Amino acid sequence: MKILVCISCVPDTTSKISFIENDTIFDKNGVQFVINPNDEFGLTRAMWIKEKDNSSIDVINVGLQDTEPILRKTLAIGADKAIRINSDPKDSFQVAKLISDYVSKNNYDLIIAGRESIDFNGNMVPGIISELLGMNFITNCVGLDIIGNKITAKREIEGGTETLSFDLPAVIGGQKGLVEESDLKIPNMRGIMQARQKPLDVIEVNKNNLFTETIKFYKPEEKGEIKMIDSDNLDELINLLHNEAKVI
Amino acid sequence: MAVLAYIESNKSKPKKNSYEIISYGRGLADKLSTELIVLSFNIDSVEDLSNYGPDKILNIKNNDLSNFNIQKYADVIAQACNSLSIDIIIIGGSADSKYLAPSLSVKTNSSYVSNVVELPSSLEPFTLKRSTYSNKAFSDITIKNEKKLIGIYNNSFGIVEKKSNPELISIDIIIPDSTLTTDSVEHGSGDISIADADIVVSAGRGLKGPENWNIIEDLAKTLGAATACSKPVSDMGWRPHSEHVGQTGKPVATNLYIAIGISGAIQHLAGVSSSKVKVVINTDPEAPFFKAADYGIIGDAFDVVPKLNEKLKVFKAGNN
Numbered sequence A: 001m002k003i004l005v006c007i008s009c010v011p012d013t014t015s016k017i018s019f020i021e022n023d024t025i026f027d028k029n030g031v032q033f034v035i036n037p038n039d040e041f042g043l044t045r046a047m048w049i050k051e052k053d054n055s056s057i058d059v060i061n062v063g064l065q066d067t068e069p070i071l072r073k074t075l076a077i078g079a080d081k082a083i084r085i086n087s088d089p090k091d092s093f094q095v096a097k098l099i100s101d102y103v104s105k106n107n108y109d110l111i112i113a114g115r116e117s118i119d120f121n122g123n124m125v126p127g128i129i130s131e132l133l134g135m136n137f138i139t140n141c142v143g144l145d146i147i148g149n150k151i152t153a154k155r156e157i158e159g160g161t162e163t164l165s166f167d168l169p170a171v172i173g174g175q176k177g178l179v180e181e182s183d184l185k186i187p188n189m190r191g192i193m194q195a196r197q198k199p200l201d202v203i204e205v206n207k208n209n210l211f212t213e214t215i216k217f218y219k220p221e222e223k224g225e226i227k228m229i230d231s232d233n234l235d236e237l238i239n240l241l242h243n244e245a246k247v248i
Numbered sequence B: 001m002a003v004l005a006y007i008e009s010n011k012s013k014p015k016k017n018s019y020e021i022i023s024y025g026r027g028l029a030d031k032l033s034t035e036l037i038v039l040s041f042n043i044d045s046v047e048d049l050s051n052y053g054p055d056k057i058l059n060i061k062n063n064d065l066s067n068f069n070i071q072k073y074a075d076v077i078a079q080a081c082n083s084l085s086i087d088i089i090i091i092g093g094s095a096d097s098k099y100l101a102p103s104l105s106v107k108t109n110s111s112y113v114s115n116v117v118e119l120p121s122s123l124e125p126f127t128l129k130r131s132t133y134s135n136k137a138f139s140d141i142t143i144k145n146e147k148k149l150i151g152i153y154n155n156s157f158g159i160v161e162k163k164s165n166p167e168l169i170s171i172d173i174i175i176p177d178s179t180l181t182t183d184s185v186e187h188g189s190g191d192i193s194i195a196d197a198d199i200v201v202s203a204g205r206g207l208k209g210p211e212n213w214n215i216i217e218d219l220a221k222t223l224g225a226a227t228a229c230s231k232p233v234s235d236m237g238w239r240p241h242s243e244h245v246g247q248t249g250k251p252v253a254t255n256l257y258i259a260i261g262i263s264g265a266i267q268h269l270a271g272v273s274s275s276k277v278k279v280v281i282n283t284d285p286e287a288p289f290f291k292a293a294d295y296g297i298i299g300d301a302f303d304v305v306p307k308l309n310e311k312l313k314v315f316k317a318g319n320n
Ligand SMILES: Cc1cc2nc3c(=O)[nH]c(=O)nc-3n(C[C@H](O)[C@H](O)[C@H](O)COP(=O)(O)OP(=O)(O)OC[C@H]3O[C@@H](n4cnc5c(N)ncnc54)[C@H](O)[C@@H]3O)c2cc1C
Pocket: A013, A037, B203, B204, B205, B206, B207, B229, B230, B231, B232, B233, B244, B245, B246, B247, B248, B249, B260, B261, B262, B263, B264, B265, B266, B267, B268, B271, B281, B282, B283, B284, B287, B299, B300, B301, B302
């Protein structure tokens, strides 16, 4: 089976977020970039499939050259080949379109992306890819079983889960649950050495028209002073929640 | 040209966030001087929708749509947009709607912007404010496409009452076959889900072990709240994954978030910061959560939570 894992490179979860040039550009200075957590769960799940049936795993990123260390890391974890589409990812539709164009030329059986990137938080890319390619799709995926070309997958819904079955080819939006935190692997020395020899193809694209454009960023307003309440005076808390905050 | 607000239903009733979606649609339609059409599937009574100002209601009743299916739903909504000449679609931020929206945007040739928190600040260019960087920032985004799909962030816009006298309309639709089969749906213990709740009671490693969660559940019950937890709590299996909130878990945007025995790590705060009012109960006065909260109590959860619960029961009894 041919698997493609979409990789978004995002600021590490501990990063403080700030902006430069009149709040128009994210400040990458001093920020460590990592594999989007939801994508790392997906990549690990893909590795399990590969261990079972010798599937091939390609990873793909739409990004500029600075994402290559992250792509090398996915090769060290165990992907076979990386593809970087050389374009600044400014619009989710464009990212999805570039990936689906690549897929339609290269025939994959299974495309695994993340439910959501933790920087743009679009919840968009895998769904748009599936629709552009006419493939089956589920997101918020917390369980995946594949036998032949039949998939049984679990999707997290509000207050529970739903189990669906469908055929390959398909697109999956993954998250924690697809594998557990403790299943994630740090690349070992051998993996890192091997990754240097693995292909990382760069694909050039024509300039695209973007439908959306992010023009300005804001930091959330500073929180006002906290009111401390004595633990022996819980009536005061109830009073404040009822009369001041009006939430109970 | 018209605005369409798509709302979800649960057991033939509009879901709670429907009123916010319609309120947003009304606000937008007024800005654009156009009409607002509400689209729903299989709602028994559409009467209370008229409290939020729709001009028309299209409530499609069809047994084939009684359970959510992305392919059928996206196709039928797209058919409705087509026959009603819709330029802008408003959709909510529930799990199903976020699943549906990307497909719908492609089917209707609309540009989709998710996590929107306000009405457009400008119509030319069409500019929306959205939450980004896992609630650590907001951004202004412009859409060039005539056709737009706006996904609104739960609880960000609020509900605006505006009585109207909507016309009930109907259209012909064709329901496509689906290549996805739903085998089963498993619901949790039947409690309120985090996304639907007005109040969330959340607890962390400070609770020491799963056997102590009864005090959290009791408090949640008194408040009619959903329960949630920090990531290590779900990683250790003390609580189900579905309760994990934060940057890598579920986002929480409720009216009241009560954090008990949670330190307030940056990844936790990112996911809960858009809750309106936050109460922190923690033994450690230095816990970072106190810097991000509205009300704080320094105290032992095992002492404070049961006492608070008793007092709330009395308060609730007196208020009903
Ligand atoms: C990539 C990544 C992603 C992450 N994503 C998330 C996420 O989405 N959500 C999330 O929650 N975390 C996330 N984390 C983990 C986060 O960094 C913290 O480790 C976690 O939030 C801490 O959980 P906690 O507050 O329950 O535990 P602790 O940090 O151990 O805090 C326990 C608190 O309980 C207090 N306490 C102890 N006893 C009592 C008592 N009797 N009564 C009252 N208070 C008491 C202590 O003072 C302390 O403040 C992530 C981490 C990483 C690396």
